[in-house]
Amino acid sequence: MADFDDSRLDDREVLLTYDAALRRLAECGARLRSEWYGASATIFALAEADRPRAVIAVGTDARLIRAVLEPVCPVPFVAWPRQGLPGWVGPLDLVLIMASEGSDAALIESAQEATRRGARIVIAAPEASSVAEFAASRSTTLVPTTTGDPLAAVMLMLAALHELRLGPPVSVESVADAADMVAEASSPFVDLSANPAKGIACAMADAQPLVWGGSVLAARAGRRVAGALRVVTGRAALSADAHDLMAVIEATEPADPFADPFEDDPSADRRPCLLILDDGDAHADVSRAAAALRAACSRRDVRSDSLEAPEGEDLARYVMLLQKGRFTAAYLGIGLGSTSLG
Missing domain, CATH: 3.40.50.10490 (Glucose-6-phosphate isomerase like protein; domain 1)
Incomplete structure (x- = not known):
């Protein structure tokens, strides 16, 4: 070098x-807004769902979700770092899958396992993706993503968790504004x-x-x-x-x-x-x-x-x-x- x-x-x-790399950094706020506008109706529909026994998060930035939820989540929360799921996961539990790209083999395995065990699933992924296909069930809610941005998928999942009364309120707009401020100062x-x-x-x-x-x-x-x-x-x-x-x-x-x-x-x-x-x-x-x-x-x-x-x-x-x-x-x-x- x-x-x-x-x-x-x-x-x-x-x-x-x-230009391409710098533009992608600068467009972080725009991606957050775009994902929110496309998924907000699905997220708000979660408000009437029952509280699960426990929450298990898999995928990119599962530990970030844990960092936000741990102080306030009223049920046990696990950020699972490996393929598959813990042995105790069942129909009373909620599995969160962040799959912004939609083709990760480990997440497909986790989705299959969650579906087989009858767990409730909330998945942030492109609608036309392998992981969304394998996660499809009557107990699955797909929060659609389109930009391939893992950070945007996390923000959508945190907003969904608030609607489920499991996490703090999330203002995607204020987060997007923060990203825009950095992009302007660091242009x-x-x-x-x-x-x-x-x-x-x-x-x-x-x-x-x-x-x-x-x-x-x-x-x-x-x-x-x-x-x-x-x-x-x-x-x-x-x-x-x-x-x-x-x-x-x-x-x-x-x-x-x-x-x-x-x-x-x-x-x-x-x-x-x-x-x-x-x-x-x-x-x-x-x-x-x-x-x-x-x-x-x-x-x-x-x-x-x-x-x-x-x-x-x-x-x-x-x-x-x-x-x-x-x-x-x-x-x-x-x-x-x-x-x-x-």
């Missing part, structure tokens, strides 16, 4: 070659001096990325952002809890003030750069952990930066952090000349 060149971030011809047409995503990408140009989010949802966003950074850099971007990241930071040798950046290979001993995802969580343990990480960075001469989403409902702040991180990863990839932005 080429050396990082920050001039590429404001070069219109270079940015044009990445490729906003130059480096005023674009926070481009600025942090420059800070990470030769660094080993570390990503930390203090709240449950910020940590979920951190894992997604770290994954995007790994794709564009080929580096082992790490998202972990504060204790594990502290060990990495404290083990970093102080920077050599006499190092020659033109003669020394920056990839031989990359210094970490900490990216903190701050969603405004005011809990004392989150604040203490953030302060400790920043203090450690100061002691070891490790750079730290923050992405912030201090206002709005939980899911809007989550999406704001996620999209800011994804734009940052995209610009880092563009500066490095990456052939893929994920």
